Amino acid sequence: MAASVWKRCVTAAVKVKCLSPSFSARRWLLSAAYTDTKVWEAREKDPQNLAVLATTMDRTYDRNLPVSSLTVSRFVDNISSREEVDQAEYYLYKFRHSPNCWYLRDWTIHSWIRQCLKYGAREKALHTLKNKVQYGIFPDDFTFNLFIDSYIKDGDFKSACSVVEEVMLQEAFDLPTTQILSLYALGSFLATRPQLSVSEERALGASLLICGLKQDNTVGLSAQLLGNALLGKVEMLKGIHAVFKGMPLFWSHGYLGRALAVMERVAAASGDVKLSKDTLDYINGLLQELSSTSDSDSSGEESAGEEEKKEDIVDEDDQAEQAKLPQYVSRFKELSSQLESQDKLDPASFQALVTTLAQQNLAAAEKPDLEQYKSRVQAWESENRQLIQREKEMREKAEQEKQERLAARAAAQQV
Amino acid sequence: MVKKKRLRLIAEMARKIRAYRELKSRPRESQKYALDYETMKRPHTGKMLPVLAWQDVRRESRLFSLLAGMRLFGVGRLFTRKSWLEDHTEPSYWQITKVKVDYTAENMDHGRAWGILTHKGKQESEVKEVDKVMYHDWRLIPKHMEHQIKDFKPLPEPPVRYVPYPPLLRAMLLAQYKKTVGSVIAEEPALPLKRDVLLNKDYFRKQEQETRRTEGTAV
Numbered sequence: 001m002a003a004s005v006w007k008r009c010v011t012a013a014v015k016v017k018c019l020s021p022s023f024s025a026r027r028w029l030l031s032a033a034y035t036d037t038k039v040w041e042a043r044e045k046d047p048q049n050l051a052v053l054a055t056t057m058d059r060t061y062d063r064n065l066p067v068s069s070l071t072v073s074r075f076v077d078n079i080s081s082r083e084e085v086d087q088a089e090y091y092l093y094k095f096r097h098s099p100n101c102w103y104l105r106d107w108t109i110h111s112w113i114r115q116c117l118k119y120g121a122r123e124k125a126l127h128t129l130k131n132k133v134q135y136g137i138f139p140d141d142f143t144f145n146l147f148i149d150s151y152i153k154d155g156d157f158k159s160a161c162s163v164v165e166e167v168m169l170q171e172a173f174d175l176p177t178t179q180i181l182s183l184y185a186l187g188s189f190l191a192t193r194p195q196l197s198v199s200e201e202r203a204l205g206a207s208l209l210i211c212g213l214k215q216d217n218t219v220g221l222s223a224q225l226l227g228n229a230l231l232g233k234v235e236m237l238k239g240i241h242a243v244f245k246g247m248p249l250f251w252s253h254g255y256l257g258r259a260l261a262v263m264e265r266v267a268a269a270s271g272d273v274k275l276s277k278d279t280l281d282y283i284n285g286l287l288q289e290l291s292s293t294s295d296s297d298s299s300g301e302e303s304a305g306e307e308e309k310k311e312d313i314v315d316e317d318d319q320a321e322q323a324k325l326p327q328y329v330s331r332f333k334e335l336s337s338q339l340e341s342q343d344k345l346d347p348a349s350f351q352a353l354v355t356t357l358a359q360q361n362l363a364a365a366e367k368p369d370l371e372q373y374k375s376r377v378q379a380w381e382s383e384n385r386q387l388i389q390r391e392k393e394m395r396e397k398a399e400q401e402k403q404e405r406l407a408a409r410a411a412a413q414q415v
Numbered sequence: 416m417v418k419k420k421r422l423r424l425i426a427e428m429a430r431k432i433r434a435y436r437e438l439k440s441r442p443r444e445s446q447k448y449a450l451d452y453e454t455m456k457r458p459h460t461g462k463m464l465p466v467l468a469w470q471d472v473r474r475e476s477r478l479f480s481l482l483a484g485m486r487l488f489g490v491g492r493l494f495t496r497k498s499w500l501e502d503h504t505e506p507s508y509w510q511i512t513k514v515k516v517d518y519t520a521e522n523m524d525h526g527r528a529w530g531i532l533t534h535k536g537k538q539e540s541e542v543k544e545v546d547k548v549m550y551h552d553w554r555l556i557p558k559h560m561e562h563q564i565k566d567f568k569p570l571p572e573p574p575v576r577y578v579p580y581p582p583l584l585r586a587m588l589l590a591q592y593k594k595t596v597g598s599v600i601a602e603e604p605a606l607p608l609k610r611d612v613l614l615n616k617d618y619f620r621k622q623e624q625e626t627r628r629t630e631g632t633a634v
Contacts, residue, residue, distance in 0.1 A: 097518050102488065133522050138486040170486055171558045213559050241474045246484075248557035251500075 029181060029358055030149040034366050039374055040114060043381055046388070048074045050084055057091060066100045070387045073108040076115065085121045088112065089128060089135070096136040104136050107380040110143045117150055126159060129166050141175045142373050148181045157192065160185035161204065168207040171248050173214050176365040180358050182211050183219055187351040190226075190282075198234055198242075205230030206247050218346055219353050222276040225262045226350075229283045232256030236290055236325065239318040253321050256328045259283070263335040266344055274346040276353055280336050287329050294325055444527070445520035448477075448549040471497065472551040479516065479548065481555050483523040488514040493556040493564065496547070500554070505535040506564045508556060512542050525549065536569030577605035 053075045060067045072095050076088050092112070095104060116125035125147070128135040139147070144167050151160035164182040173179050186208055196204065205227045212223030232255035235243050244251045266275050339345055346353065447459050455464045455472065464472060475497055482489040490511050499507040509530045516526035528545040531538065556564055580588065585604060592600045612618060 096523070099518055101516065101518055101523070102514070133483045169484060172486075210557070210559065244554075245474070245476065248555055250557060250560050251554060 029152060029184060029362060030145065030177075031363065031366060034370060035146060035149060037114070037118075039377055040111075043377065046074055046077060046384075048078050050075060050078055050080075050087070053078075054087065054091070057094070061094060061098070067095060067098055068387075068391065069095075069100060069103045069105050069108065070384075070391055073105050073111070073384070076108050076112045079115045079119070082119050082121060085116060085119055085124060088115075089124060092128065092135050092137070096134060101136055105380070105383070106140055107377075107384065109137055109139050112137065113139055113143050113147055117146070122150065122159075126162065130162065132166070138170065140376075141172055141178050142369065142376075144172060145175070145177050145181055145369070148178075148185055152181070152185060152188075157185055157189040158194070161189045161207070164207050164211075165203045168203075168210050169248065171210065173211050175369060176361065177369050179211055179214050180354070180362055180365065182207065183215070183223060183354045184351075184358055186211070186223070187349075187354040191349065191351040198237060201230050202234045202243060202247070205234065206249055210248070216273075217357070218274045218276065219350070219357050221262060221266055221273060222279045222350055222353070225259050225275060226279045226282065228255050228259035228262060229286055232259055232328075233286055233290060235318075236294070236322055239315075240321075253317050254324075256321075257324075260328065260331050260335060263332075263339065267335060267338050267342060274344045275339060276350045277345045277347050278349045280339075280345065283332065284336070287325075287332060290325060291329055294322060443519050444517040444525035444549075448525055468551070475551045476553060477524065477549055477551055478528060478545065478553040479520075479524050479526050480522070481553055482511070482514060482516070482526075482528070485555075488516060489555075490514060493561055495554050495556060495564075496550070496552045497554060498552055503535050505569060506567050507532070507534045507536075508564060509533075509545050511545070536567045576608045578608060580604055580606050 053071055057067050057071055057075075072091060075091055079085055079088055092104075095101065112128075113125055116122060128137045129139070129147075132138060144163065148160050148163050148167075151157070151163060164185050167173060167178065167182060173182065186204065190204075207227070208223045209227030209231065212220045212225075212227055214220065215223070231243055231249070235253070235255050240251065240253050243249060243255070263275065266273055348356075442459060447457075449458055450456070450464070450472070451458060452472070455469055456462065457464075478494060481494070485492065488511075490513070493508045493510050495506070495508045509528075509532050511528055511530040513529040514526060515528070516523050520526075526548075528548055529542050530545050531542055533539070579585070588604050589600055
């Protein structure tokens with residue numbers, strides 16, 4: 001009781017804050033300590049000439065020999081201008097298509113994203129991230145947080161959502177900071193009520209579902225519900241294969257059924273968990289849309305003879321799903337009225353809920369992240385030093401062998 | 416007297432060079448398993464895929480198409496095959512431990528992988544090479560479903576049933592036992608309905624050696 005009163009007060013306060021965005025609109029979420037580059041800059045520098053590194057790499061590639069990951073990491077570390085970012089992109093591509101592609105280091109990827117953000121090449125970083133198959137960019141969670149945050153700072157929620165989609169494809173929603181940031185980005189994007197294509201809906205639905213599964217509160221369950229509903233819509237329109245191909249999603253039919261199961265769970269649960277009202281409104285609109293399209297489809301189907309042959313590939317399971325749509329609509333109405341009667345509908349919008357969650361939890365969640373990051377940087381530095389040591393030793397050994405060979409040849413010639 | 420064979424050194428060298436060149440020009444995985452999705456033909460051999468596989472080839476993906484987009488090429492993740500999902504109710508999956516990707520492929524789409532197979536709920540003990548990697552049949556098991564798949568406990572196998580021998584064979588067995596040992600056999604000989612013997616070349620060779628050892632010479 002007291003908790004719900006407190007929550008309503010907080011949401012009211014948040015609503016007041018949202019009304020005056022020009023004053024205290026805290027447009028970025030991560031604290032200054034998190035985005036500080038001090039720890040990263042405090043690493044020991046390894047100044048190298050980029051042109052020399054580039055020529056060495058070109059020669060090694062020409063001779064079909066493998067390029068070491070150390071060379072690539074040195075190249076990325078020593079970027080100092082925007083043009084060099086483009087050159088580094090080319091060398092990352094070449095490294096990925098070489099035998100050593102598995103050994104691309106974590107710190108190289110982190111340094112690449114940081115350099116791109118520093119020199120204003122964010123679209124380039126996003127492009128390499130989207131084509132991660134070709135460039136091999138698989139950032140760790142800290143790097144993802146920084147990247148999403150930089151987009152949230154500028155209010156570019158669409159790109160923030162594309163980064164969240166990449167996080168979803170990596171299934172990297174482990175840290176609470178990442179979860180909060182992604183939910184914030186997704187919520188803000190949805191609040192702008194954009195016009196979504198089917199593939200965008202699928203990506204959004206998947207990100208909402210996988211991120212929401214990690215959180216067990218109102219925000220998480222609303223996200224799960226919305227994600228399931230969006231995926232169910234794609235399933236109805238295009239079939240189950242279009243839903244899970246290329247995405248880490250489960251292949252069984254009935255995503256709308258799972259969405260309704262979430263609602264049932266909330267209705268049956270005894271705790272303070274609620275569902276956001278505007279999510280339910282959104283899903284209502286979605287179901288209406290689906291029913292109207294399916295009605296128009298079934299009326300106009302007899303004329304489209306050719307298309308029916310293609311629709312045969314939409315096999316019986318998908319057709320069974322489509323037949324269940326009116327059932328889903330009626331059950332949804334039942335469940336939403338049940339939730340309303342149980343007072344389990346939160347009037348605040350999804351975005352407002354996420355903002356409150358962020359303000360409550362983010363500061364606490366950041367601290368262990370920062371410590372882990374510091375220890376990680378230390379580990380990377382020691383590995384870097386090991387690699388440099390190993391390279392020096394190998395060079396010395398090669399030199400020694402060359403000297404011996406020359407001496408042997410000179411001795412043989414003299415004799 | 417046989418005429419002495421001429422030492423054809425150059426032919427020998429040519430043979431070695433030809434073998435070396437053949438070794439070097441082996442087609443890479445990306446070339447061998449490349450597929451033209453319109454005509455369903457492999458450009459390397461010109462052969463067409465079987466018709467029943469066409470729908471799968473259009474809808475599903477190869478293992479490495481999934482691995483290419485994953486961190487560390489999906490080492491430690493679980494993968495199922497759609498044909499296993501359809502055939503068995505018990506879950507079967509591979510857990511990938513080692514990956515060797517073919518870097519000449521444009522989308523890092525081909526290669527070889529090694530892992531631990533769990534077939535129908537029974538996990539094997541050693542790492543084996545994943546076969547049928549290039550089949551368009553593979554599905555990733557998402558992390559939130561992993562525990563559901565892994566928690567499966569297979570039913571214990573029913574105990575091996577025994578059946579009495581046919582009467583003539585039983586009489587022969589009892590007679591042989593009496594001849595070798597002397598006393599009458601105490602318990603009834605029973606025929607197990609399941610033999611765990613893998614009938615391959617090694618088994619038959621061993622059997623032959625055994626009989627040769629026991630029987631001595633043929634005559």
